[in-house]
Amino acid sequence: MDLHKKQQMHRLAVLVGGCVVCGLIVVANLFSLQIIHGDEYADQANHLFTYTSTSAASRGDILDRNGETLVTNTTVYGLRITYAFWEKDGQNDKILQLVNMIEADEDAELNDTLPISSGRYGAYTYTKDTDSSDYTSMQKFCANEGWDTDMSADAVMTALRERYEIPAETGMTDARKIVGVRYQMDQEQFSMYNAFSLASNISMDLVAKISEQHEDYPGVEVDTRAERDVQTEYAANILGYVGPIFAEDWDKYKEEGYSMNAKVGKTGAEQAFEEYLRGTDGERTIETDSRGNVVSENETVEAQSGNNVVLTLDINLQKVAEESLASQCRSISGARGGAAVAIDVTNGEILALANYPTYDLETFNEDYNELSQDELTPLLNRSIAGTYAPGSTYKICTAVAGLEEGVIDADTRIYDEGVYTYFKGYQPRCWIYSSTGHGHGWEDVTGAIQDSCNYFFFETGRLLGGDKLESYAKQFGFGDYTGLELSGEKKGRVAGPTARAAAQENDPSLRDWSGGDTIQAAIGQGDNAFTPLQLANYCAAIATSGTQYEAHLLRSVKAYDYSETVYTKESRVRSKIEAKDSTWELVHEGMAKVTGEDGTAASVFQNYPIKVAGKSGTAQVTGTERDNGIFISYAPYDDPQIAICVVIEGGDSGNNVAPVVRDIYNAYFYSRSGSDSVSDDTGNYDVIA
Structure with a gap:
């Protein structure tokens, strides 16, 4: 055998040997897979993975x-x-x-x-x-x-x-x-x-x-x-x-x-x-x-x-509140927006929370950019997040405080000279003096409420002092949340020495509280700033002679198929303003006079078939030419059911705002649909319900 053939045989032997080795490896692996680990791998192959x-x-x-x-x-x-x-x-x-x-x-x-x-x-x-x-x-x-x-x-x-x-x-x-x-x-x-x-x-x-x-x-x-x-x-x-x-x-x-x-x-x-x-x-x-x-x-x-x-919302009442508010705002030159709140005085249930301007939820996404850039801020929920000086609507709080602290009583009479001259460096005027050049003359507490006499309440506030006035304001819920479930509610701000001192911690440039601040606070100006909801709930507390409920929007929760009630919201008393019956009788009488024959809102409620109590307010706004108009009210006078607050920015006077209150009363007391007119041009009313 020559050398070439020997080499070929050697290569063949190596190849055969390699094949044998590979075959043995395959057999070994098959043996491992099928005999040694067969059951294990079969379980894995058959295992199911579950996802949800x-x-x-x-x-x-x-x-x-x-x-x-x-x-x-x-x-x-x-x-x-x-x-x-x-x-x-x-x-x-x-x-x-x-x-x-x-x-x-x-x-x-x-x-x-x-x-x-x-x-x-x-x-x-x-x-x-x-x-x-x-x-x-x-x-x-x-x-x-x-x-x-x-x-x-x-x-x-x-x-x-x-x-x-x-x-x-x-x-x-x-x-x-x-x-x-x-x-x-x-x-x-x-x-x-x-x-x-x-x-x-x-x-x-x-x-x-x-x-x-x-x-x-x-x-x-x-x-x-x-x-x-x-x-x-x-x-x-x-x-x-x-x-x-x-x-x-x-x-x-x-x-x-x-x-x-x-x-x-x-x-x-x-x-x-x-x-x-x-x-x-x-x-x-x-x-x-x-x-x-x-x-x-x-x-x-x-x-x-x-x-x-x-x-708790009544959508028909909400409709009337929104439409009337919008109409009134558009009719007043310079009005920028407003809010209207109606609340059940017996339990704090919110019946309406209206805003102007507002928006349509159906087109909200499409309109968002335009709404967010609108100078009138339609996205602001003014009824719970807008804060306003209460103006003369605050005088009821001053009257209650003055009567309870004994600085005035039913027989107290104060002569309105037009200009309040007690302080040498600060001598504010009664509103009537700016129009007529003279004051109201002699006023008692009910007459002062009827005429909204600044002079009377300047003196009452001075006699009370800032601490007492601030304390009563807080009892009425000012400067705190009302209990409303919606987010975005503002606490507002109470005027007083304690609140001023707290504010000075964040802003040392603020001056110390003074007597001038007290008399301004007494007529609802100065640092006072409240939401329309707070003012409505304040009015509800006046209507009930001191019982103030937590304002709330939830009434109940029904099962998904309406088969049962799974939760009912229980009304809760938020505070009790302790005052004598005689105190409440005097402020109620004064508020009834506001809507009576010679009151500041007489023209709006003339011949109205239900006796209504109210208080108008005109609040000055720094940096603007027009005042805000505010009106709070409750009805019926003898058996209060509903309290209302309406605020119109740039409304100029409470009397300009009162027609919205009247329209809400029409819907609440007389209209089943909440949208039908119930009075004619002569002021005569037809009872529908």
Whole structure:
């Protein structure tokens, strides 16, 4: 055998030996797989992984005190992607196709909050301000990825394209569409545990198209969802609206069991009564094998709607209050806005909280930019967040304090000289002196209330002193919350030595309290600043001779199917202003004279069939040419049921405001619908109810 053949045989032997070794290794592995670990691997292959997805429950209805539905739900359709069924391979192409279909649907809303333009003009740009929540969320995302948070829009898009493996040949506009959805999926933690809401408010045409092509888009499902349906154009500030959970609030809502794509109350009753209105989400269980293939799916927990909230609000009274307030504001040259509050004096239930200007909840999102820039601030809930000097309406508090502290009594008579000259350096005038050049002459307490005599209350206030006056104001609830459930209520500010000293801690430039401050506070000027709701509740306490209830908007909560009442709001006494019966009789008599034959509001309530008590106020506003007009009132005089406060910014006088009070009384006492006129031009009234 020559050398060449020996080499060939040697190579063949090595090859055969290698094959034998490989064969032995394969046999050994098969033996291990099938004999030694066979049962273990079989169990793993057969093991099922279980995941749970959430199906959102609808919110409960909001109704007024008479059972009229104010907010309910309407069925809308959207597109949802379920992770277990969604094919990850080729998902960018699927997303682009879906986005194009959604954009072709006129009213459909794509879930895409990436604040970057589509790049149609050669470069990407940011579409939101740096202080917007969308921009802030994007910065957090970049930080989590280890990217520079101050990158340009182009740089962010370049990084996102790389992250989501979008080919270079994909155009800028198409890339933006894909990136927007992929980014949103990451933001909402799209996973086995969180389905992704791709679009909302889609048309039935798109529903049909997706249903017909469901095999082309595995995991994409038509999502039926209940959206809020506001059924009144009134009470926008009271009802409020719902919205998605902001990223910065997610930890709080997550602890309370919310899903990431849930909608929650943002303002008004929607926010205040969230715990009752939110439903119990349902659950769907999905089982997959170890390869991710779906084996089964079942609805394990049925979604249950939220409970229904019944408000103390009377929507018909609210309608009249809003319309009358708007009409009166528009009729007064220079009026800037206002508020009207009506409250049940027997329990603190709020019957109306009207604002002007206001807005329409149905178009709120579309109108937001315009509303937020409006100089008349229609988004401000003036009834609970606007604070105003009470003017002469405060004189009732001064009268109660003076009578109870003994500095005046029923027989006290003070001569109004027109100019109050007790202090050398500060000598204010009675309002009548500025018009006529003389004072009211001799006044007792009821006459001083009737004529709104500044001089009488200057002297009463001086005799009382600032501490006593401040103490009584606080008893009437001024400078504190009323008990209202809505967020945004202001505490207001009480004038007095204690409040001034506290304010000086934050602003040392404020001067010390003086006697001049006391007499200004006594007529409702100076540091006094209260909300219309506080003034209405103050009037309610006067009407009930000192019993003041917590103001509240919730009346009861009904089960989701109205089968039972699950909660009833109990009225609670907030404070009791202890005063003699004679004190209350005197201030009641004085307020009755205000609307009587010679009172400051006589022209408004002339021939009115119900005896009404009231007090007008004209409050000076620094830096403006026109005073605010204020009127507080309760009725009926002999059996008080309702208290009202109306404030008109720039209304000039309380008498200009009183017609709104009269219109609310008309609706409350005489009109079943709350909108019918019950008087003719002669002032004659027909009782309807």
